[in-house]
Amino acid sequence: MSANKTLRRPLRKDGLTIGEIAGRTGLAVSAIRYYESEGLITPWRNDSGQRRFERADIRRLSFIMIAQGLGASIAEIRAQLVRLPKGRTPTAGDWRRLSEHYRADLDRRIAQLEKLRNDLDGCIGCGCLSLERCSLYNPGDRAGGNGPGPRYLLGDSPGRD
């Protein structure tokens, strides 16, 4: 068969290597391994123990990256990913269902930021900053110190520009 001359895209039946996946997603190899260790992806192994990925894993990793960009933790993302069907490759509809979660999240977050902006105008803006009555200290879902650990609401790249 002349079809096995790899017609431009190998589409190798034995899957993609971790390096290939890294190249396609822009993720570091170490990050991909880490995601596996966290149960976000489950590549299979070939005979010599190397990870092999399906093309659908690229989409899965893309989802992970996007969700992280939206502020989701690994645990949160894992919780979303288990909603995908096991046993078959997720369809566009499956992904859409997950994305709706973040859509709603985004709506909440935007509303919250707008409230924050109003508060900022009213509170720091006026110079009062008196904190006994300032709503800025608990902008909605801020735990306020009950329990350790990083609590962040919004972030930006530290130390850039």
Added chain:
Amino acid sequence: MSANKTLRRPLRKDGLTIGEIAGRTGLAVSAIRYYESEGLITPWRNDSGQRRFERADIRRLSFIMIAQGLGASIAEIRAQLVRLPKGRTPTAGDWRRLSEHYRADLDRRIAQLEKLRNDLDGCIGCGCLSLERCSLYNPGDRAGGNGPGPRYLLGDSPGRD
């Protein structure tokens, strides 16, 4: 003079203790010490080496809390705080100037989230997630993997509700 019967608020000339500051701001004592170690506040010391704060430090700490709520890192906050006048107590106008920074930040952030929401609708929403052309991976100021360290855009309290 009968005025020195501490008229309800001591206003002790020797300043507030760290515990008093903690009580008024809601911060943990350890957090306040940490902020000092990071150069965000510079209390003086009394004869026995204890920290003493001015009332203006409450406002300073309030600012820190608010800025953190808005996603600023310690380094970023420090960079803002150096803009305050040295040598005199900041006025409401001084604080207002700093707050404008975050106001602008917030505006950018909101705009960015709205863009993200559109992208989400258009991109994950459609199921493409193909990442070669998806704008979701670089929503404006995301570094995209050049350099280590946590890069977050938005966050929410992990593991709540």
Added chain:
DNA sequence: CCTTGCCCTAAAGCAAGGTTGAGGCCCGAG
């Protein structure tokens, strides 16, 4: 005076999300 409570420092620890390094296997090219 003595106890109690707040204060001090320095160092270690925690959590998240990875990165880095050491030591080793396997595969394909020359």
Added chain:
DNA sequence: CTCGGGCCTCAACCTTGCTTTAGGGCAAGG
């Protein structure tokens, strides 16, 4: 056959923003 590159596993380390712990000091009230 040998070299180089990629892959493997663990384990240690990194950064941020604190908290906790250990070991001690000082001051105010009874």
